Amino acid sequence: MSQKLVPVIMAGGKGTRLWPLSRAQAPKQFIRFLGEHTLFQRTLNRVSDSALYEAPIVVTNEEFRFLVAEQARQLGVKLAAIVLEPMARNTAPAVAASAVLARSLYGDRALIQILASDHEIHADDSYFRAVQVARDVALTDKLVTFGILPTEPATGYGYIKAGEAVAPGANAIARFIEKPPVEQARDMLTSGGYFWNSGMFVFHIPSLAQEFATHAPEVWNAVERAVNKAAHDLDFTRLDQDCFASSPDVSIDYAIMEKTDRGAVVPSSFAWSDMGSWDSIWKLGTRDENGNVSDGNATLVNTRNSLVISHNGHLAVQGMDNVAVIASEDAVYVGRLEEAQLVGQLVKTLAAKPATEKLTREHPTSYRPWGGYTSVLNGDRFQVKRIFVDPDKKLSLQKHHHRSEHWIVVKGTAEVTIGDRVQMLRENESVYIPQGEVHRLANPGKIVLELIEVQTGSYLGEDDIIRIVDEFGRQ
Secondary structure (H helix, E strand, O other): OOOOEEEEEEOOOOOOOOOOOOEOOEOHHHOOOOOOOOHHHHHHHHOOOOOOEOOOEEEEEHHHHHHHHHHHHHHOOOOOEEEEEOOOOOHHHHHHHHHHHHHHHHOOOOEEEEEEOOOEEOOOHHHHHHHHHHHHHHOOOOEEEEEEOOOOOOOOOOEEEEEEEEEOOEEEEEEEEOOOOHHHHHHHHHHOOEEEEEEEEEEEHHHHHHHHHHHOHHHHHHHHHHHHOOEEEOOEEEOOHHHHHOOOOOOHHHHHHOOOOOEEEEEEOOOEEOOOOHHHHHHHOOOOOOOOEEEOOEEEEOOEOOEEEEOOOOEEEEOOEOEEEEEOOOOEEEEEHHHHHHHHHHHHHHHOOOOOHHHHHOOOEEEEOOEEEEEEEEEOOEEEEEEEEOOOOEOOEEEOOOEEEEEEEEEOOEEEEEOOEEEEEOOOOEEEEOOOOOEEEEOOOOOOEEEEEEEEEOOOOOOOOEEEEOOOOOO
């Protein structure tokens, strides 16, 4: 049997180019766009073949740790580790940390495949053939990346020029090209031999460690100390903050791949996108006879070549061409598809204004280790939330200084603790929690518990939670 790959999934990014569905605190890798799974979950599914892959390592941060754990749990995927970066330090430290950890988990000669959590890939036979080629070439001491055969003169991607063949299906890397102007992109597309830089890699850890020692020893040394001094709680590996902070902030391309003489590229023809804009989602979606891609509650009349997604009410779009209409629970974006790359500028405009800044940062639905909640209605001295609690999970034992709460169960069974009293609530039953009273909510059942919470009081912020007992280690 060929040596298995250890998948390393990078899941700490905070992009907002797919606003309003993607926000700073709910980035695109954890959002469902088209279909039933998020991009992160689709990445987990691609590495589910136990004949090819070991259990995955996920690299993320404190803010997204429970999203990672919950979305893996939903798929029934067991993770080898969830690594928490104490601060953003680009991809070279993240790759080094995952390599050091994989070495301790799977041995000194482990093979790692670096994957982005927010890319869309059509994992057909050509994809897995490319993975197998990359694995075999990496075992010959090459540092391997995947080059995607370009289908258009895209200016939003970096490119790789392929050199001479080093193995069947793999070439030396002649050079990297930064995101080019459109004229240069057209010339490269015409001449051939150039490929989009996918940001995916396969590394044999002994070879990778040698190249870090040669080209970026300060990165490897800092991160190795951070892993060795890491703290472990629940399912999380917390890298040591001081050691990790001492690493340079640098990408794996700049630190290693552009300097090594061991670089190799596997030219690949499978469908790939970094899902960086609404037009990229339209291009990958299943189009109807009018060229439209839609998801959710939507009716399209006399509309062509458009993307329509609703995560809330019913969208009716009439007489439009080449537009994106995207509705989240609290915001709607309408724009021309050819201007989809400019959404980031729009988000900056919204973030600069106090009245709209929150729309770029927070999503109406927030996830917690026990489930989550959706903000339904906010007013003066009150707010309404839909709370959902996973089976066998419980919230912290807590109290609030400034608010009281009413809970109405709409689905499932709730175990409610108020002071010294514990009671069971079933559908259509309710309870009142006075301001300052110690309380707890738990789901003892086998289905998701859903309830409506009405909060009233002088201050309703999430920081008015005094946790007395919390099984997830939160303060």
